[in-house]
Amino acid sequence: MKYTEEHEWLRVEGDLVVVGITDYAAQQLGDVVFVELPEVEAQVAKGDEVCVIESVKAASDILAPVDGEIVEVNEALVDNPGLVNEDATGEAWFFKMKIDDAGVLDAFMDEDEYKDFIT
Amino acid sequence: MRCAIEARQCRTGAGMTEPKQLVLRDLHAELGARFVPFAGWEMPVQYAAGVMAEHLHCRTAAALFDVSHMGQLVLRGAEADRALEALVPADLLALPEGRQRYGLLTTEAGGILDDLMVLRLGDALHLVVNAARVAVDLQHLRAGLPADVTLEHERDRALLALQGPGAGEVMAALLPGVAGMRFMDAALFEWQGAGLRLTRSGYTGEDGFEISVPRMSAESLARVLLAQPGVAPAGLGARDSLRLEAGLPLWGQDMDEGVSPAEAGLAWAIGKARRADGARPGGFPGAQRVLDELASGPARRRVGLLPEGRAPMRAGVELFAAEDDAAPVGRIGSGGFAPSLDRPVATAILPIHLCGTGTRVYGALRGRRLPLAVAALPFRPAGYRKGS
Numbered sequence: 001m002k003y004t005e006e007h008e009w010l011r012v013e014g015d016l017v018v019v020g021i022t023d024y025a026a027q028q029l030g031d032v033v034f035v036e037l038p039e040v041e042a043q044v045a046k047g048d049e050v051c052v053i054e055s056v057k058a059a060s061d062i063l064a065p066v067d068g069e070i071v072e073v074n075e076a077l078v079d080n081p082g083l084v085n086e087d088a089t090g091e092a093w094f095f096k097m098k099i100d101d102a103g104v105l106d107a108f109m110d111e112d113e114y115k116d117f118i119t
Numbered sequence: 120m121r122c123a124i125e126a127r128q129c130r131t132g133a134g135m136t137e138p139k140q141l142v143l144r145d146l147h148a149e150l151g152a153r154f155v156p157f158a159g160w161e162m163p164v165q166y167a168a169g170v171m172a173e174h175l176h177c178r179t180a181a182a183l184f185d186v187s188h189m190g191q192l193v194l195r196g197a198e199a200d201r202a203l204e205a206l207v208p209a210d211l212l213a214l215p216e217g218r219q220r221y222g223l224l225t226t227e228a229g230g231i232l233d234d235l236m237v238l239r240l241g242d243a244l245h246l247v248v249n250a251a252r253v254a255v256d257l258q259h260l261r262a263g264l265p266a267d268v269t270l271e272h273e274r275d276r277a278l279l280a281l282q283g284p285g286a287g288e289v290m291a292a293l294l295p296g297v298a299g300m301r302f303m304d305a306a307l308f309e310w311q312g313a314g315l316r317l318t319r320s321g322y323t324g325e326d327g328f329e330i331s332v333p334r335m336s337a338e339s340l341a342r343v344l345l346a347q348p349g350v351a352p353a354g355l356g357a358r359d360s361l362r363l364e365a366g367l368p369l370w371g372q373d374m375d376e377g378v379s380p381a382e383a384g385l386a387w388a389i390g391k392a393r394r395a396d397g398a399r400p401g402g403f404p405g406a407q408r409v410l411d412e413l414a415s416g417p418a419r420r421r422v423g424l425l426p427e428g429r430a431p432m433r434a435g436v437e438l439f440a441a442e443d444d445a446a447p448v449g450r451i452g453s454g455g456f457a458p459s460l461d462r463p464v465a466t467a468i469l470p471i472h473l474c475g476t477g478t479r480v481y482g483a484l485r486g487r488r489l490p491l492a493v494a495a496l497p498f499r500p501a502g503y504r505k506g507s
Contacts, residue, residue: 007120025120030356031171033456034429034463036485052485053120054431056170056456057356061121 002105003114004065009089010105016096024118026088030055032081037073038095044070051094068099142277142334143185143341150352157355158250160188165354173353174360174458177323181285182353183344187277190253191331192246196268199244206263208403210390214239219303219318221388223380224259229408230376232259238305238318249370277337282327284502285349290328302503324365324501364457366497372434373421373452373466380409381417382468422474423494424465431456431463432482438467439481442488448473457498464498
């Protein structure tokens with residue numbers, strides 16, 4: 001698993017990258033009450049706001065970690081936004097992206113580096 | 120992930136003076152509080168349980184809030200009540216001993232300088248005012264009160280709020296005398312040598328108490344309250360969602376100097392004796408406009424709004440009468456997720472022709488126009504302990 005400075009995790013699944021937010025981010029956010037997902041087949045560029053997460057107290061965005069195409073979104077989050085608090089790094093993935101070059105993920109933090117980053 | 124709210128706090132935090140620290144700061148930290156700067160204070164926004172759980176706990180049991188940031192003021196003098204009536208359009212002469220009343224400080228233009236609680240105990244009137252307005256209120260009161268009325272800012276007292284359907288039982292276990300208190304009663308108690316000033320009121324829509332306690336006794340009182348069965352701490356986040364569900368306005372969001380009492384839906388806070396046909400009509404700043412609006416009705420008014428979707432719409436979201444209108448008709452004053460209703464809710468001041476229940480307006484959110492329906496306030500009925 002790789003981690004971004006925006007507290008997203010990235011997991012390679014075949015030629016796809018699965019994206020979610022870290023346990024730390026979910027904890028900081030508090031109770032998530034609303035999730036808005038991107039359109040499937042949308043072409044996104046690194047840094048684009050692709051998801052909206054609203055907790056009881058704040059609104060946040062998930063930024064696209066890399067350039068690519070959204071190929072699948074986790075509709076379960078729309079009906080049950082609280083999943084983000086229950087299982088941020090597992091069932092509460094947000095979207096899957098198809099990227100041209102898996103090598104771009106090398107630039108992101110590994111788990112130890114992310115742990116250092118948040119402490 | 121990028122958090123919009125945190126970014127805003129960073130910006131407003133820059134260049135500000137150091138926030139004041141609550142006397143219970145260490146206790147909050149021990150309870151897992153996360154702190155935010157608010158109105159010049161570093162305040163616990165939530166504890167380990169989180170806003171949702173704290174909110175729901177307050178609705179079902181009892182929640183303890185530290186609201187020591189609020190300003191506690193005391194007026195003393197032979198005719199302090201009459202003097203304060205020159206600034207507050209409430210019937211203060213008729214405020215009985217041991218009773219509290221909600222009131223407004225009005226501006227010359229008929230706007231709202233601040234909202235406050237006034238209670239009478241012995242020879243004193245005690246005021247509780249918004250933290251962000253303490254300095255403004257003090258200046259306004261000093262300028263408007265005669266020399267023989269003294270004004271004191273009680274910086275040596277903390278203010279706790281115990282709120283929820285379980286609050287009465289918890290409080291009575293410590294102070295049996297509170298059992299006879301009803302909504303908006305005020306009384307003095309002695310607890311372990313400390314003088315407590317209690318009111319049966321709050322800002323959550325629940326039964327409960329606000330407890331003014333000397334700073335040096337605040338921690339021991341808070342610890343004893345937290346040790347009672349059913350009591351859990353709650354932060355500013357839950358306080359905000361609770362008061363929003365209860366339809367209670369927040370100065371600075373739902374009203375300010377540019378909003379009149381009638382526009383804010385607070386005409387009821389103008390005492391009968393102070394109205395055009397009352398015993399002491401007018402005689403407060405902005406009386407002409409305020410009383411005219413009571414007679415003829417305001418051109419706009421604060422209403423509840425229910426977003427039709429699940430997306431929360433927060434303070435500042437612009438509102439439109441039609442999906443493709445260019446000019447907004449207002450903006451959301453308070454808005455967010457309502458845990459007890461499991462849905463987003465909001466309030467706004469809208470032109471009177473849009474204030475009918477069920478009227479549809481549109482909020483501009485992330486480049487789209489999303490529908491909301493006008494709804495009656497409060498969103499949730501209050502659980503106050505009324506009756507004689």
